[in-house]
Amino acid sequence: MSVGAEPLLSRRSAIALLIALAVCFAASVIGGALTRPNLEWYATLTKPSFAPPNAVFPIVWPILYAMMAVAAWLVWRSGGDAGDKKTALVWFGIQLVINVLWSFAFFWMQSPSFGFGVIMVLLVAIVIAIVLFDRLSRPAALLLLPYLLWVCFATGLNFMIWVLNSGIDFSQAPS
Template identity: 50%
Template sequence: MSTTRDGRLALPERRPLLTIAGVVGACVVLGAAGGLITAPQIETWYATLDKPGFTPPSWVFGPVWTLLYALQGVAAWLIWRSGLDRRIVRLALGLFTVQFVCNLAWSPAFFGLESPILGLVVIVPLWIVIVATVVAFSRVDWRAAALLVPYLAWVSFATALNYAIWTLN
């Protein structure tokens, strides 16, 4: 990456498909890291928990999360492409990073430590930061904000599921 004459960070103009693939790929790969903690617990600890009737089958989570991480990658790419020299873009990407870290912390809290209450301690702030990220993204590019809406909906559902599992166990 280079800089412009006035010192601003210049974004790559020549390879947008390569850069979007890189950002999406990074989000999907980093997001899949949680699966390494989750997978061994699905058939052992998680299988023993009482779950509410609205619990989806375990096989649903992998494809849904893969799609959501890909959408997050596209959204972050759209924001990044709008210019890192703008304060709102830096704020939006900062919030995106915070929510992504919170997202990655949920699997170790819930599955790794086998603790639905710790899962709630992580997922509630995650939900709040996702809302803040959607708002910040909407101020830069409405398409990026719209791409995060399914993620917000899924985390809302996951919060209700996490709460129900905690109360049932």
């Protein structure tokens, strides 16, 4: 059943935005708690030349989480079908959980290979969320694109860290 869009300045809309921000930043806090104790391990890894300095991550991620929260809020307040909104927001939640799982896999488990497997699943979940968001709110879908691009970059970085630290010589072609 389609319902009208939630008024932008309603109390209910403001509470929904605060909830979206809280959920996204809770994922950030949990991911950070899994990451921080393992930064010394990360410092020992061989990284590709395109790896950004560590100072970049605490700047980029809060911006992305804020954009993600606004995107989820825009979908919530859209005038679309309630079932479609629920499906889109469930997929949004799934990708948030997978995002945290990546921090667990890569940093907590200190496993670039496990992290790579998780981040590949994360990419799929983000794309699904974007497609579902686009059906309800083009601005919401567009707000997730920088996140998708950053995770694509992170996927390449994760893969190269795995390769550079695996001890396997990928430059040798099999005979």
